[in-house]
Structures are given as structure tokens and as C-alpha cells.
């Protein structure tokens with residue numbers, strides 16, 4: 001039985017309890033700020049993601065004092081990535097990286113935020129209302145139950161499809177033409193169900209990345225032995241294949257990976273178009289962070305790192321807004337700093353995504369990586 005929806009005035013409302021929202025809520029709760037953390041879905045929940053924590057994501061978690069949490073949750077080391085293209089393979093060692101299911105990571109971060117004093121409002125849709133000089137109203141909806149809270153500041157960490165902003169006409173999301181669609185599923189651990197040699201071939205500590213003409217598929221073994229599958233496909237190829245399982249099988253076959261019959265019956269989830277950018281990144285009494293601010297194709301596996309870093313940098317700004325009162329300069333500062341960071345980080349991802357879309361350039365880069373693995377500019381290649 002869930003608690004009734006909250007009402008009244010709250011210093012901070014965080015919309016979305018993914019890595020960005022949960023870590024932002026944790027940072028503020030630790031400073032004694034009453035925070036409402038509103039999440040649409042029932043936790044724990046799986047979501048489409050490669051589940052690889054890059055060096056940057058690990059550094060952000062360490063900065064927040066959460067390195068022991070990763071050990072408690074059973075995060076596994078990620079030692080290498082095996083790239084497959086047109087039947088050839090290249091193996092790259094990864095200097096830093098861990099694998100943890102999003103089910104465990106997100107639940108662990110939310111539990112830490114709640115333990116620090118944040119109030120979780122689960123299974124509830126939040127939507128920002130029109131600006132009010134003294135507060136930002138946030139409408140909450142759970143089934144037929146409705147409530148409105150007044151927030152001094154709203155942190156919007158609602159992921160790619162942030163419909164919570166639809167009453168704010170000034171916020172626009174630009175989706176890049178031809179942007180790929182994300183897809184993913186979980187395949188059972190080898191000790192669940194009949195032995196499947198194709199599944200058992202994917203060992204621990206290595207990300208297997210199949211690169212095809214119209215997308216790529218990454219497979220990695222999780223802490224409970226299940227195989228996490230995450231992919232990005234061209235929309236037209238996804239439709240032509242008849243769905244994500246067939247599109248993934250096609251990519252595996254083009255890359256020279258063995259067929260995986262378990263893909264067909266798996267419960268696949270799709271994402272909205274991936275490469276996008278929101279503008280502005282902040283406004284009167286709200287800041288956008290994580291995927292809500294913008295995202296590029298996930299080949300380099302930096303999304304959680306960006307989301308966690310943004311969460312860390314939102315804490316001092318939120319504290320300044322609460323201590324000194326809201327000033328629109330804060331929104332301008334956030335937009336400027338985040339836009340600059342995002343542009344720098346996304347340049348590499350976008351360049352790689354472009355290279356991988358052209359057969360000739362992906363072959364040239366692939367060949368270079370095979371010959372000189374130390375040249376590989378990949379932070380943590382992940383689907």
C-alpha cells in the first residue's frame with residue numbers, strides 16, 4: 001500500500017529516480033534539504049542500458065562516497081571489450097570499468113537517497129506547471145489520485161522522454177535526423193532453464209560488441225549471471241527487420257557472432273530516438289540534468305557518467321538557490337556550464353557514431369584498433 005501523494009511546499013522536487021535524479025536527491029538530502037524524489041515506475045526496474053560503468057561514472061560514485069555500494073551490489077569488473085566487424089575481431093583492454101545491472105544500481109542509489117532523508121514518491125507521474133514567481137508547481141498523478149506541490153526548485157532528471165515539461169512551451173527538444181533507436185532485453189543466466197551453449201559462450205568481465213551496417217549490439221554478463229543485451233538500430237532497419245530481436249540477430253550475423261536463439265522469445269524494450277538535445281537547459285526554478293538535457297548514440301557508454309556528474313554539480317547550485325532565493329542568473333549559469341560540458345563530451349561520441357555508420361571508415365578504424373589497440377580513443381565502449 002503506497003502513502004497518499006504529498007502536498008504543500010518543498011524546497012526541492014526531483015523528477016525521475018534514474019542515476020541523475022537519485023544522486024541529486026542524495027546530495028541534497030545529505031545537506032539536510034527536504035527533497036521529494038518522484039518516480040513514474042515501480043522500482044526495482046530494469047531499463048534499456050548497456051549496464052557498463054565507465055571510469056567517469058565510477059569517479060562520480062566515488063566522489064559521492066558510494067564506491068562501497070558498488071561492491072555490496074556485486075558490480076563486476078569489466079576488463080575488456082571484444083569488437084566484432086564483418087567476421088573480424090579486435091580485443092581492447094579497458095583500464096577502468098565495471099558492470100552492474102540497472103535494476104540493482106538504480107535501486108541502490110534510490111535506497112541511499114531515502115536513507116539520507118529524501119522522500120520517495122513511487123509510481124507517480126510528475127509534470128511541471130506554469131511558472132509562478134514564488135514557486136514552481138509540480139502536478140503529481142498516480143492513477144486517479146492527483147495532487148500539486150509547490151517547489152522552490154525542480155531538478156528534471158526524467159530521461160529521454162521528458163513529457164513532464166510539456167506545459168513549458170519554452171523548452172524544445174531537437175532530435176537529430178536519422179537518430180538511432182535504443183533496444184534491449186535480458187537473457188537468462190546459464191543455470192536458469194536448459195543449457196544453451198550459444199549463451200554460455202559469453203563469459204564474465206568482457207563486453208562483446210557486434211557492429212553491423214545498421215546498428216550495433218552489446219552483450220555483457222551481469223552480477224546475477226544474466227546476459228544484458230543493449231543495442232542501437234537505424235529506425236528503418238528496425239522496422240524492415242520486423243522488430244528488435246530480428247534486427248539484433250542480423251547485426252550479430254553481419255559481425256560474425258554465433259546466432260543467439262534466446263533473442264527471439266526475450267521481452268524487448270525500445271527507447272525513443274537517442275540523439276537529441278534540449279534547449280534551454282534551465283529556466284525559472286528548474287534545471288535539466290542527465291538524459292533530459294541531451295544524449296548521443298551510446299557507443300562510448302558515457303551516459304551514466306554524464307548523468308552522475310551533472311547530479312554532483314547540481315548540489316551547490318541548488319543550495320545557492322535555497323540560501324539566497326531564486327535568481328534567473330542561476331539558470332543561465334547552469335545552461336552555460338552544462339552546454340559546454342555536453343558539447344565537449346559529445347563530440348567524440350558523435351564522431352565515433354558517424355564513423356561506425358560508414359562501412360569504409362568503420363573498417364579503417366577497426367583495422368587500426370586491431371593493429372594498435374593502445375590508440376583506441378574509447379572511454380568504455382558500450383552499447
Ligand SMILES: Cc1cc2nc3c(=O)[nH]c(=O)nc-3n(C[C@H](O)[C@H](O)[C@H](O)COP(=O)(O)OP(=O)(O)OC[C@H]3O[C@@H](n4cnc5c(N)ncnc54)[C@H](O)[C@@H]3O)c2cc1C
Pocket residue numbers: 015016017018019020021038039040041048049050051052053054057124125126127157158159160161162163164182183184230231232271274289290291292298301302303304305307382383
Ligand atoms: C542502448 C543503450 C545502451 C546504453 N549503455 C550505456 C552504458 O553501458 N553505460 C552508460 O553509462 N550509459 C549507457 N547508456 C545511457 C544510460 O542508460 C543513460 O544515459 C542514463 O540512464 C541516464 O540517466 P538519467 O538518470 O538521466 O535517466 P534515466 O536513467 O532514463 O532515468 C529517468 C527516470 O525518470 C523517470 N521518469 C520519466 N518521466 C517521469 C515523470 N514524468 N515523472 C516521474 N518520473 C519520470 C523514468 O521512469 C526513469 O526512471 C545506454 C543507453 C542506451 C539507450
